[in-house]
Amino acid sequence: AREKAGKRTLHSHIANALFDIIDQNNNNKLQKDEIANWMGAAGLNQSEAERLFDEADHSKKGYITREELIETEFCSFFHPEKC
Numbered sequence: 413a414r415e416k417a418g419k420r421t422l423h424s425h426i427a428n429a430l431f432d433i434i435d436q437n438n439n440n441k442l443q444k445d446e447i448a449n450w451m452g453a454a455g456l457n458q459s460e461a462e463r464l465f466d467e468a469d470h471s472k473k474g475y476i477t478r479e480e481l482i483e484t485e486f487c488s489f490f491h492p493e494k495c
Contacts, residue, residue: 427482434481441475442468 434442434450444465451461468476468484476484 424482427485428478430485431478431481440478442477442481443475447476 431442434446436446436449442465444462447465448458448461451464452458464484465476468480470480470483
């Protein structure tokens with residue numbers, strides 16, 4: 413509700429900061445290799461990185477937008493049974 417009212421939530425601030433960390437080339441898009449690098453640094457394997465990328469790339473255009481990452485991250489954290 414706060415997001416729709418134009419007020420950023422704590423989750424939104426954190427998710428945006430995470431996006432900025434992962435986006436190594438600062439093009440405002442996350443490519444598969446950027447996701448793999450980030451997840452590898454977190455100790456996760458390549459198949460998990462590919463699964464997350466495929467799950468978050470809603471429009472199947474080969475990259476993840478800021479909005480897609482935030483939506484996917486929010487859903488998996490707060491409503492994992494629906495994601």
